[in-house]
Amino acid sequence: MKKLPAKRGRVAVIGAGPGGMAAALSVHQDGHDVVLFERYPHARPAGNILNLWPPPIKALGLLGVNTEDLGAPCTSEFRNARGRRRVRAALPEQVVRDYGGGFVGLLRPELYERLLDALPKGVLRVNHTVERVEQDESGVRLLLADGRVHEADLVIGADGIDSLVRRTLWGDSPKREHNLHIFGGYTFDDSVETEPGMCVLSHTRTVQGSGPPSATRDVTATSGGYSKRSTQAGNSPGTCTRPRPASVRPSPVRFPS
Numbered sequence: 001m002k003k004l005p006a007k008r009g010r011v012a013v014i015g016a017g018p019g020g021m022a023a024a025l026s027v028h029q030d031g032h033d034v035v036l037f038e039r040y041p042h043a044r045p046a047g048n049i050l051n052l053w054p055p056p057i058k059a060l061g062l063l064g065v066n067t068e069d070l071g072a073p074c075t076s077e078f079r080n081a082r083g084r085r086r087v088r089a090a091l092p093e094q095v096v097r098d099y100g101g102g103f104v105g106l107l108r109p110e111l112y113e114r115l116l117d118a119l120p121k122g123v124l125r126v127n128h129t130v131e132r133v134e135q136d137e138s139g140v141r142l143l144l145a146d147g148r149v150h151e152a153d154l155v156i157g158a159d160g161i162d163s164l165v166r167r168t169l170w171g172d173s174p175k176r177e178h179n180l181h182i183f184g185g186y187t188f189d190d191s192v193e194t195e196p197g198m199c200v201l202s203h204t205r206t207v208q209g210s211g212p213p214s215a216t217r218d219v220t221a222t223s224g225g226y227s228k229r230s231t232q233a234g235n236s237p238g239t240c241t242r243p244r245p246a247s248v249r250p251s252p253v254r255f256p257s
Contacts, residue, residue, distance in 0.1 A: 013035070014164065015037070020036055024036040025115070027156075047184075051106075054103075057070070067100060068100070071106030072101075072105050072106065073096075074198060083202075130144060131145050
């Protein structure tokens with residue numbers, strides 16, 4: 001029996017972050033009409049440091065994103081707070097060859113630029129704020145802030161922590177407090193003593209730190225970031241200092257570079 005061609009659908013994606021752009025690329029590849037709505041004047045990166053393992057690098061390539069020379073390739077080690085190596089992430093040579101090093105560090109704006117370059121012309125619509133979502137048996141309607149209405153067969157909500165799509169489906173709900181605070185930074189200072197191409201991840205019972213290399217616009221930077229259950233911190237590549245809770249001695253926690 002001859003397979004009938006699939007119906008060309010109308011898909012709307014709300015939110016032009018990495019998830020929204022990836023969803024739009026995938027939907028377009030499948031042959032559907034897709035529109036990506038972003039409320040801001042441009043798709044702006046959130047956060048700073050980003051690391052990618054082979055699976056997302058492969059996914060980006062399959063979506064048509066240019067992954068050539070993406071970020072700074074590096075190898076990874078897990079060490080304890082005293083600097084002793086606990087685990088080294090060994091990747092097959094084929095994986096390292098096929099995925100530009102296997103594990104790469106970069107700054108988020110570069111990933112946004114690559115995703116934006118891959119989007120077909122006319123898919124992204126900036127300065128378009130969706131204020132309400134309605135649906136019935138005939139489809140979905142997006143009511144925009146300027147009074148216009150966009151109709152679609154399917155809506156993908158990629159609109160972040162305050163998602164309008166989620167509220168429409170399940171109502172308001174309080175944000176879950178995770179008490180996890182993340183700090184990150186990077187430097188181009190040549191005097192920082194680091195092993196080239198090495199990402200070190202280390203931790204204590206309350207602090208996790210990492211110092212992977214990152215690459216942006218043909219310049220390689222050394223980045224250091226860590227997450228902790230506190231709101232006060234000092235940060236430099238490979239080093240972080242805890243605040244002084246009553247139960248913790250006032251000594252710095254130093255992560256090897």
